[in-house]
Amino acid sequence: MCGWLIDKFGVSWQIIPKHFSEMICNPDPERSERVMKALLQTKAKINMKSLEQAYEV
Template structure:
C-alpha cells in the first residue's frame, strides 16, 4: 500500500515545534529526529535537521533548513475535538505566541495554520435540514474560536 506523509518545512526551531505538537495532540508521537550528514543547498553537514512524527493518525515529516517558503493558508492542520474543554485547551496552547483568526483558524508561533473544530460542527453541517445548516454556518462565520453551545443554539433556531 502507498504511504502518504505530509511534509513541513521550518525555517528554524523545528525540533521545538514537533515536540510541542506531539505532546499536545492526543495520540501523537515523535518517531525520530536526525540531521543530514551531508552538505545540502541549505548548509553544511549537520546543519539541516529532519524529524518523523505522527499527529493523531496522520504521518508527518519535518525539516529545518532555513527560509524558503513561509507557511500559509493553503496548508493547515485540522484537529477535530470531542468537546469544548479539549477545543479550548488546544486553541489556547497552539495560539500562544501566534494569532487567532475567524472560523476556528489560528496560526501558531511558527506560522503554521491550524483549524481547531468541534466534532459536533461536522455533524450539524451534515444535517438534512438545510435551514438548520444555514443557521449553523452563519453562526460559525461570526466566531473566532468555535463555541459548541453557540453552534447548538443556532441549530435549534
C-alpha cells in the same frame, strides 16, 4: 476562526469538534444554514454553545 496546528513535519491540520460536522451536514438545509451563519459571526474561537443554539432553534 477554527483551530489550526502544525505538526513536527510542517503539515497544517484544522481541528473542529465532531459535533460541528454533524450539524453542518444535517439534511435539513435550514438547520445547517443557521449554524453556518452563527459560525461566520465568530472572530477568534468557535463557540459551540452558540452553534448548538442556532442548530436547535
